[in-house]
Amino acid sequence: MDRIKEFCSEMVKQIPIPENFVIEDSSHGCVAKLSFSCPRKGHYCLYAKSCFSLTSHQPQLWMYIMLLHLQSKHSDPLSSRDECVQRLESLWEKTQLKGAHSFSMTMTQHTGPHRKDLDSLQTHLEEVRFFDLFGFSEDEGTWLCFMCNNPEKATVVNQDGQPLIEGKLKEKQVQWKFIKRWKTRYFTLAGNQLLFRKGKSKDEFDDSTIELSKVQSVKVVARKRRERGLPRAFEIFTDSKTYVLKARDEKHAEQWHQCITVAVAQAKERENREATTYL
Structure with missing residues (x-):
């Protein structure tokens, strides 16, 4: 638990956690549709009434990160009966190929995202210009839009x-x-x-x-x-x-x-x- 909390405290400064996550079918297979918003909703917030959206071809990696982040917010181990865990599992099943490992097996046996995995997500966020519009706020411990981060x-x-x-x-x-x-x-x-x-x-x-x-x-x-x-x-x-x-x-x-x-x-x-x- 301590290792997960320590890992997530640093990870969240590099990779934002999606507010919404859905799986869609495309000509290239299943893709993730992710949405990010600004939690502060300041006077001139860029995303007070909308979200920043992107499509990713790495849905399982995003789901694993979301599960770790969810666990880091709880003092006790998550249960497979938890509503949030069950929702991630149902999304996971939509991305599965025949014969692939189940959600519970993958999540319990996985050694954690490698540095190259996180780098690939960062590269994608750079390509869609996410970091032009959002920045991590050390004071609030979350990602805020450009205007809420720079009210001046x-x-x-x-x-x-x-x-x-x-x-x-x-x-x-x-x-x-x-x-x-x-x-x-x-x-x-x-x-x-x-x-x-x-x-x-x-x-x-x-x-x-x-x-x-x-x-x-x-x-x-x-x-x-x-x-x-x-x-x-x-x-x-x-x-x-x-x-x-x-x-x-x-x-x-x-x-x-x-x-x-x-x-x-x-x-x-x-x-x-x-x-x-x-x-």
Whole structure:
């Protein structure tokens, strides 16, 4: 029991524990659909009403980690009759191949996740950009979203419409089905809008805007896609269009991503507050 508690106290700082876990069938077999949320639910929480989801092809490894974490929260050994254990067992059975070991046999005889197993989960979390949006809080002993972990960032956002960040980015243009080009634009993040000009300078007019309250999500391009020719890029998803933007380096791409994420959270909070006041 002491070894399990010691192991989990360090593991949870590297690997977040899913809030929800389901098994789905795919063309490649059974996969796990995992959901993560932010427990603090702060004023500008990025996941106050939604979850961060990912799909994993290592469902049994996630289940083993979840069982160990569950055991570490109890002073006595878990029973196979416990509701949480039975739910994990039913999920385990959905992933089983004919002739494979049962849940109870695997869990009681397993020597524990190896370092390479945890590394593979961390790599996957990096690829889906989980660590751009969540960070482990030592004070609270759990994973919080970027805004709840950094509440001071909210005070930086333009109260009087002053730019939070501005500069040149390249926008991906698709002219024909197989021909893609990058056009340099000058972007300004201010107020409830991401403003961009068709030219390369802020002095060149012909403005276009993205309403931040209409943005569904902002994601940094995953590592595998970056290796295929999309370095330093991030995507903005709205109801009607997806914008693919590229900064001059990785640092600036992450800076833009964080600033836009903060501004989107605040824009939606203002919109919800105004709607509540109106009602």
